[in-house]
Amino acid sequence: MSLENCFRILAKYYPSFLLGIRTTLIVSLSGTLIGLVIGLLVGGFRAVRLDKTAPKETRYLKNAIDISLKIYIEFFRGTPMMVQAVFIYYMVYTNIVHWDKMIAAVVVISINTGAYMSEIIRSGIQSVDPGQNEAARSLGMSSMQTMMDVILPQAIRNAFPAICNEFIVNIKDSSVLMIISITELMFQSNSVAGTTYRFTETYFVTAMIYLLMTSMSSFLFHHIELRMNHTKTSFPQSDTNFYSMKIAKEKTQ
Amino acid sequence: MSVIEIKNVKKSFEGNVVLSDISFNVEKGEVVCLIGASGSGKSTLLRCINLLEDIDEGQITVLGQDIGKLHNINEYRKKVGMVFQQFNLFNNMNVLDNCMLAQTRVLKKSKEEARKEAIRQLEKVGLSDFINAYPATLSGGQKQRVAIARALCMDPEILLFDEPTSALDPEMVGEVLNVIRELAEEDMTMIIVTHEMKFAADVSDKVIFMDDGIILEEGTPFEIFNHPKNERTRQFLARIIS
Ligand SMILES: Nc1ncnc2c1ncn2[C@@H]1O[C@H](COP(=O)(O)OP(=O)(O)OP(=O)(O)O)[C@@H](O)[C@H]1O
Numbered sequence: 208m209s210l211e212n213c214f215r216i217l218a219k220y221y222p223s224f225l226l227g228i229r230t231t232l233i234v235s236l237s238g239t240l241i242g243l244v245i246g247l248l249v250g251g252f253r254a255v256r257l258d259k260t261a262p263k264e265t266r267y268l269k270n271a272i273d274i275s276l277k278i279y280i281e282f283f284r285g286t287p288m289m290v291q292a293v294f295i296y297y298m299v300y301t302n303i304v305h306w307d308k309m310i311a312a313v314v315v316i317s318i319n320t321g322a323y324m325s326e327i328i329r330s331g332i333q334s335v336d337p338g339q340n341e342a343a344r345s346l347g348m349s350s351m352q353t354m355m356d357v358i359l360p361q362a363i364r365n366a367f368p369a370i371c372n373e374f375i376v377n378i379k380d381s382s383v384l385m386i387i388s389i390t391e392l393m394f395q396s397n398s399v400a401g402t403t404y405r406f407t408e409t410y411f412v413t414a415m416i417y418l419l420m421t422s423m424s425s426f427l428f429h430h431i432e433l434r435m436n437h438t439k440t441s442f443p444q445s446d447t448n449f450y451s452m453k454i455a456k457e458k459t460q
Numbered sequence: 461m462s463v464i465e466i467k468n469v470k471k472s473f474e475g476n477v478v479l480s481d482i483s484f485n486v487e488k489g490e491v492v493c494l495i496g497a498s499g500s501g502k503s504t505l506l507r508c509i510n511l512l513e514d515i516d517e518g519q520i521t522v523l524g525q526d527i528g529k530l531h532n533i534n535e536y537r538k539k540v541g542m543v544f545q546q547f548n549l550f551n552n553m554n555v556l557d558n559c560m561l562a563q564t565r566v567l568k569k570s571k572e573e574a575r576k577e578a579i580r581q582l583e584k585v586g587l588s589d590f591i592n593a594y595p596a597t598l599s600g601g602q603k604q605r606v607a608i609a610r611a612l613c614m615d616p617e618i619l620l621f622d623e624p625t626s627a628l629d630p631e632m633v634g635e636v637l638n639v640i641r642e643l644a645e646e647d648m649t650m651i652i653v654t655h656e657m658k659f660a661a662d663v664s665d666k667v668i669f670m671d672d673g674i675i676l677e678e679g680t681p682f683e684i685f686n687h688p689k690n691e692r693t694r695q696f697l698a699r700i701i702s
């Protein structure tokens with residue numbers, strides 16, 4: 208393998224790689240965002256505890272939905288995404304509708320990410336001090352209002368690093384979606400390698416592109432996180448920030 | 461009719477009896493202080509009154525309603541405010557939003573009305589300059605005063621305090637007790653769990669000494685603090701005051 212050949216491949220086939228990058232980013236980003244929405248709904252729903260006064264029917268319904276959601280989560284976390292991709296793609300294709308591969312890819316990665324996000328959101332919810340819930344409830348807020356206004360915003364904040372990590376995982380793991388022939392980076396690399404017969408160099412280039420995408424994303428997220436800590440919404444108790452210093456000054460005056 | 465009637469209440473956690481037979485009444489405008497050693501069940505009793513815990517036996521009647529048979533817990537809770545030892549301000553909101561949230565969500569007030577009321581209550585606790593501050597930036601005493609203002613915004617008929625000053629540095633205890641004292645003067649009905657004996661002697665109409673899940677002694681502050689009948693009450697007071 209020579210670096211020179213790597214550059215030669217890159218120079219000649221960069222349109223293929225660029226298309227691959229584009230598809231990979233579209234699939235990963237939409238998968239992460241839709242997955243996050245699924246995770247908020249599923250994780251939030253599972254974390255709601257019914258009041259003692261809730262009617263029996265509500266209780267059964269909640270229980271039944273909880274169990275189905277648990278099965279969904281276990282299924283998608285316990286099987287490889289590559290298998291999920293071919294299974295879902297062909298099942299829908301043969302039984303329901305001849306659907307677009309790209310749509311299939313986004314659906315698969317979203318449902319898959321949703322399963323992981325559900326657990327991330329649920330543990331984010333559990334990391335919120337139970338006193339927050341009790342305070343809201345003692346003011347007469349319903350469990351739903353409490354979840355939406357008080358618990359979820361803090362849970363998302365606590366789970367932010369894990370949520371970002373899902374995006375990075377998706378950049379890498381979307382490579383298995385080549386199995387349904389979408390033009391993501393791995394699929395594109397395969398066709399470049401098949402044309403050039405320079406497997407080592409091609410896949411080295413591929414690896415470097417993945418590395419660049421993941422490290423740039425984590426750099427970006429890291430900075431967003433720092434920024435979040437600097438705003439007034441800062442969650443960690445800190446007594447050396449702008450406000451308390453201002454207060455301290457006023458006191459001494 | 462008493463505002464709160466507690467009759468033969470029993471409560472245990474997995475076989476561990478925490479309240480074994482509690483009965484007492486609270487009249488309108490009365491301030492009742494609950495004192496007693498750690499683990500005697502004071503917090504549990506307050507939490508039962510606010511339905512954060514369910515009782516196993518007995519009956520709690522508040523404002524004429526048996527709270528074990530409520531159809532709408534939230535309707536009930538908006539009339540009974542609670543102030544916690546750990547403040548429990550909403551960390552994701554500033555002081556003003558902390559005081560406005562339940563007003564708009566539960567009382568269905570408009571933003572403008574809620575804001576007015578929040579500012580009125582914050583002025584009362586001396587924190588109207590801090591409406592934009594986030595809880596993480598406030599001192600303990602300030603947090604607790606916001607928590608009291610937040611409860612007052614609901615215009616409750618009863619306030620429950622669970623050791624409101626126990627998590628505070630000594631120099632901040634006074635500012636919080638003063639706010640509560642003012643409420644007592646306005647004839648707010650309150651049950652206060654506290655270890656501040658001097659404060660309890662000052663504000664309360666009735667003091668209840670709890671020990672091991674039962675009420676050992678109950679009376680006026682003068683009776684309890686100056687002439688305790690029970691030996692355990694005497695021991696407890698001697699320990700706390702020294
Ligand atoms: N949710 C719970 N599950 C199990 N045991 C509990 C629970 N809440 C309280 N207890 C137990 O009940 C007993 C009484 O607790 P409680 O908090 O009511 O006491 P307290 O009088 O408020 O004490 P302190 O002065 O320390 O606040 C304790 O032994 C405690 O361990």
Ligand SMILES: [Mg+2]
Pocket residue numbers: 502503504622623
């Ligand atoms: Mg307690």
